[in-house]
Amino acid sequence: MSGPAATRRAAVLGHPIGHSRSPLLHSTAYRALGVDIAYTAIDMLPEEAASFAARLRTEPGWVGVSVTMPLKAALIPHLDVLSERVQRLGALNTVVVEHLAGSVRLTGHNTDVDGIVRALDEVLPARRAGAAPRERRAAILGAGNTALAALEACALLGYTHVDLVVRNRQRAAAALGLARTLGLAGSTVDLAQATDRLAQYEAVISTLPAHAADAMVATLGLDRAPARPGILAPGAVLLDVAYDPWPSAIATAWEAAGGTVVSGMSMLVHQGVEQVKYFSGIQDADWRHVTNVMCDAVGLSRP
Template identity: 45%
Template sequence: MSRRAAVLGHPISHSKSPALHMAAYAKLGVDIEYTAKDIEVGGLRTFMESLRGDPTWCGLSVTMPLKSAMVQEVDEVRGVAAALGVINTVVFEPDGDSVRRVGYNTDVGGIVEAVRYAGVAATPHAAVLGGGGTSAAAIAAVHDLGARHVDVFVRDSGRAREAQAAAAAVGISLALRPIIEAAGAVVASDLVISTLPPRAADGLAEELATLTGQGMGTGAGVLLDVAYDPWPSRLAEAWQGHGGVVVPGLEMLMYQAAEQIRRFSGCDVDASVIDVMCDSVGLPRRGF
């Protein structure tokens, strides 16, 4: 029986997840159809109810703005997702005569793997841009990398509850700061993770360019810009142009997708599968 999986979010037309997943399933020789579905928060419950009784579904990838809302639509939340209250993966597990929907978060591991290959410093001085669901995973990731403190820069402190909850859950101290202060602060950071939507960091990129022109370079810090369309982002260009190391969001997406693929298919994801995943989205292999 052919199985089904999908990525859910809004907007979703730009998503590279279908390319990554379909390349992997073809290489693995498993019959899983993977599609993209444009779902907003208000329509999530109806969509999830529509899947009940359909035994063909094996998994869902969950992107913005659904990562927190999905917690209410699963039967169980496991691993770091339970601490964060943020899900990016749903696995449909057989449970006797029924199916159990289990939520996970593979974003944390995806971020950790991506920046480790970039040579991020041990116990990094870290900063996160943005305070939504992906920032929660970023905060957990910098904690896993050994950071004891993280500065989180947001446009609206009232919308940073997920970031604050994540810091409390993993036990890392957090300073919430306005985004207008970010440029002067991130130039001294070992690791910067931008979870801002595409183009939302363009103004910050211009500020960084101005600071560099005044003799304040970014040094050799690592920037992971989760937004990958368009690429390179202005932020990535500003950072790389003045000595910083840039990790593309596609690299993080690839790593978190690899774990989803393992859970959806039940197959090992080895180097040969990673190869075809990278090729599917034009991602150069860098020591994978």
């Protein structure tokens, strides 16, 4: 690393970005680790990706950036190395800046997958070793870059079939291709079909922007109080990656129908822990403590 430690910096990139809690989470984690990394938020559009990659190569102090919408694919052509996961997904959320013998190497990673897996693992029933394989169904609302990470997370969590709930099936072609690569039985369905299958899903992951799922509540039949019996599978979990505002309309309705809700803030914390490891260069630490203080900072229950 060139330059004194005090000059190290990182940031979250996206548009809009004013709502992001990443600066608070990362700053809390670096204090807990005793490292000096300044972490800020930068509002940026996809057309600025090339010029910002150049900044990472030429401005001193950069250790990495977190990447959110709409930039998860835009930065890929401007990096030197892509992790196997990023190559598979075609989307990233992390860029690590390495200074090597006078040169700079930019490497892309995707920790969204880790965030989704750990957020859901906190509430899903424990998987029993040696249990007979069975069909396990999940659904993903949307088919964008975060949905690609959700697909890989579903494969890691042992789901066998994933429905992609989309308006435009053509836009889900990349996601369906990824599902096949991951060994998942994947299909695209519209909202009416998802409504008919709702009781089959052990988990639903909404990858839509804030408020985009609000209109789905009535169609899914979740707006009835009380909801009709059996509308959800027993113990069905909803992870809504949009954490602002919280609770979202669909999260409120899901919980009222007897389901379990996981905030996107939990995903943000867990994926952020992996980014902190990359940016700080620290692997051996009390990561449970770091995770707990990050949860405390945003008012999230400790895992």
